[in-house]
Every structure is written in structure tokens, then in C-alpha cells.
Amino acid sequence: MSNARTPFIVRFFSATGRTGWIAIALFALLTIVAVPVCHLMFQEGDALFISTFYVTLIGKIMCYAIVAVAMDLIWGYAGVLSLAQGLFFALGGYAFGMYLMRSIGLDGVYKSHLPDFMVFLDWKAYPWFWAFTDSFVYSIFLAIAAPGLLAFVFGFFVFRSRVKGVYFAIISQAMLYAFLLLFFMNNTGFGGNNGFTDFKRILGYDITSPEMRATLFALSSATLLFALLFGRYVVTSKYGRILTAIRDAEMRVMFLGYNPLWYKLFIWTVAAIICGIAGALYVPQVGIINPSEMATANSIEIAIWAAIGGRGTLVGPAIGAFVVNLSKSWFTVAFPEYWLYFLGLLFVLVTLLLPQGLVGLYQQLRARSTR
């Protein structure tokens, strides 16, 4: 039992229980040690070789899982259904993507210091919002600050007006769609339809080298695990209990003297920042960022991962992201036309039969077997 004198760092890490730590250790061993080693030390044809395809696929899914954890914080715990998480993810991706664009240097099609799409528009200089993005550190900062600031400003006005439930979901989707249109335009400085692509290097290192892939893979895993540890601390803190109290009986919370505005705004902004970081990790691994990441369907899918994995469990949505995306990558090869039907069916079945998601199912089975 922790008390007031326990150092914060101890309280932070002891929020995650023993089972959680065992799972984290195993996952870290697998993704931070085993996969990079297998990818780097073995060759095509070796039994233990893990191909670029799988490293990229799993790395990508780990970024999605980070987004799913953020979704759970805002939806599962605060009860705020956001259909805009894909926007924050894309903003982080665009911010870091511009650094990658500028790292191309003179190797672009037009041999210019400007990205190809700007040369194409006959622009002579970078627009103001891309200032300093040639700096690696600044672009990481931008990948955090841009989604964070947007979420803070949007959230402040929406939560202050006490917009809730389905109305919040619709407004968040409207914001997402507005940004989608903005980023689609050719002359707004975001590369239009094609977005940013053809990346060559990060900090001078080749972006497609096995070492870089393994590094990004391990970084994604570490970020996912940290997001889970952070999330566990937040939801087990008094703040987390107030957050679920707001979800269940906001009026009571208000009449106890808490202002729900700041409570919701904090987790909403933090969730957006987590999505932004995930986006920044995602873009160098898949090699492209374009407005399709802001499609409304993508953000709805994020909610589906959370629901399938089990809302309000943190680890559930991460598992949901893995299950849905692994089956997606198999399904879209085997039956490309039927994927969306399958996803819809999965969502309906889970909602009807497993309201607590896969984690809820596991808990039920375990409770039954120990009885």
C-alpha cells in the first residue's frame, strides 16, 4: 500500500500489477530484443528470419495499439466518444513527415531544397507553419504540440459548452472532416492528395535500412508499453476515479466541487498527444502520410478496436488493435471485397455477445474455471 511518503516514481510504476509487469517484460523481450535480432542477424531463408514485411506490419500495428490505448483513456474511462483520434494521429504524422521531407535534401525529383510538391506549385519558401521543421527535435516537439494544442482549444470550448455523448462524437467528426478537406487541398502546404512520401533518411541514416527498421520497431514497442504504464497510473490515481465518476454521474461530481471541464480537457489533450506521438512513429515505418489517414472510417475503426478489445481495460483496446489489424491484413488479401462487411459483422457480434470485449470474455472464462 503506497502512502504519501512513497516517491512518485515508485507509485507510478507500482500502479501496474505483477501480472501486468510479467506481460510487459515478455512483450518487451519479444519486440525489443527478439524481433530486431531475428530481423538483423538472420538472412532470407533462415528459419528465424523475420522479413521486412512483418517487421513493418507489426511495427505499424503497434502504433495503432498506442492510439487504441489513447482512445480507451478518453472513451473507456472518461466516457467521451471521440471520432477524431485519427486526426491527432495524422497531425503527428504530418509534423514528423515534414522533417523527413526536408531530410530528402537535393535527392528529390526536382533536385530542390524544397519538397517536390512545393516546387510543383512554384513556391519559393516554406510557409510559416513549417518553420524550423528541418530540426529533428523541433519536429518531434511539433508532433506533440500540434495535436495537443488543437485538442486543448477544441476541447475547451466543447466541454465548456457541456456538449456530451453523440453530439460530441458528431462535432469531433465534423472537425476531423474539416481538416481532411484542408489537407486535401494542393495549395495549403500539406502536399494535397499525395501527402508526404519518398522519405530517404532520418538523422542522416537510411530510412529503409534493416537497422533503422529494427530501431523504429523497438521504439514503437517501448512507446506502447510506456503508454500502458502511464495509462495505468492515471486510471488508478484519484484523478482516474474522478474521471470514471464523471462518466457515470457528472452532475454529482460537479456538486462535489470538481469542475469536469478541466478533468475532461486534461485526458482529452493527453490522448491527442499520445495519438500524435504514435503518428510520428508510424510515418517513417510505412513511408507515407496522406489525408486518407484522416478519413472518417479510420477514426471509427479506432473506436471498433477499443470496443472489440474491451473498453476501460487499457490493455484490451491494444489487443483489439492487434486482432482487428492482423485479421485485416489477412482478410484483405484473401477476400479483399468483404473486409468492411466482416469488420461490421465483428463489431455487431462483439457488441451483442461480448459487451466487455475480448478482455471481458477472458475474465468471464477465468472466473468460471476458478469457481
Added chain:
Amino acid sequence: MNDVTDTSNIKAEASASAAAPASNNNDVILEIANISVSFDGFKALNDLSMKFMRNELRCIIGPNGAGKTTMMDCITGKTTPDEGTCTFNNTVDLSKLSEAEIALVGIGRKFQKPTIFESHTVFENLELAMKTDKTVFFSLFAVVDDVMRDRISDTLKTVNLSAHADQLAGRLSHGQKQWLEIGMLLMQDPQLLLLDEPVAGMTDDETERTGELFNSLKGKHSLVVVEHDMDFVAQLKSMVTVLDQGSMLCEGEMAAVQSDPRVIEVYLGR
């Protein structure tokens, strides 16, 4: 609607009673002055004025639609009155504050329908209600210490829920939920407690014990109890105010009020 009340009479009564407690003005904890509220033309409160004294237990009764709950909404910031002011401790104008700020200046409210956090334990419900820094930053790093634990277990005893501390609040019986909410108000340590039908749905035994609890709080807190249960109101032996159609009808001891022909009229005449 059967309009039997003489409005001029009510106005006279209301203004007379507002001036009546001529004691030291510092003893007034809450003053409601000429508040009116209308919803789509329906006057829920009509130029209502009342004073509540420090450490007094006051009961408010009245038929359905008399404006009892609306009055509480005005005090706690849920509804902004069209006219008039609510002044707390002679200085704080409540109409300028949000619900959360009103709670922080020392007004606690129990809702008509028990409102507790069903997916938290009874202990956690009381923990969240405790008087403390209520900012996000503080809550992120807050730890329950021994002093808090003692306070919570004292309150658990007061509201008879010690045996249920670690149970989910959603599993409590209706009466226990009412008690838990009262316990949460006590944890807030408010100067003024507003209780909207605190014994609704309780068994006779529970009702009686709630009455004992309120009587024991008399003198330590100011309580305003809105109730329909006349036996319960009689048990509290307090000053009773009768509201009707958004205005004050009369005020006095329970026995006097019960024999007042106007009260009999509004309760039995419809």
C-alpha cells in the same frame, strides 16, 4: 388547475417572514431575495424570498410543482433565476458562481434520486467527496493517508455503511444509496446541506434512523430538508416552510402549519 390561493395574501406573508427574524444578521447563512424562475411561461418560482439561519434545520414542504426542487436548483447554480439573488454568508452572490464553485464555498446538495458513483466502492465514493483540493493537478498525485482513512471510517459509521466499505456502490439497496449520498455530503463538510427528499424509498426503520441522524447534525450544520413524508418532518421537530405555486404560503411549527386552513386547502383541495 384549481386556483384557490389568494396571491396578495402570499406576497404579504412572504415579505413579512423575510423581515421577521430580526436577530443578528450575521446568523443568516443563506438569503433568497425575490427570485423568480419561469420555464416556457410557467412560473416555477414567483418572487420567492426566504432566509435560512446558521445551524438551523429547516423543512420545506409543498404539493408537487410548488417549486421546491427549482429553489434548490437556484441555490446550487443548476438554474439561474430570471430575477432575484441568492446570497450565502451575507457576502457571496451565488448567481455568479458555477455549480462546482458553489459546492466549494460550502453548500452540499443531495438529489431527489440517489446519485452516487455506482461503479466505485462505497469507500471510494466517500474518498472522492472529501473536502480537499479539487484541481486536476492535485488529484493526479493525491494519496489517501491515515487521517483521511479515519475520517472516511467515521462517516461510514455515521451512515451505517461500515460493513459495506469495499462493496460496489451500485450493489447497495435504495435506502443505503440514500445514506451513502448523505455520507458524501458530510465528507464535503459543507456549512449548508440541501437535502431533496432524503427518505424517499426508505423503509420506516431507515426513515426513523435518518431522522435521528439529521437531529444529531442540528447545531453543527445548517440543513434544509425538502420532504413529502409528514411523519418524518414531524420527527425532525423543526421550523417548516410551506411552498405553493412558486411562493411561500406560510411558515411555522409543524403543528401550527398542519392546522393552517390554507395548507389544508392546497394539500387536500386538489
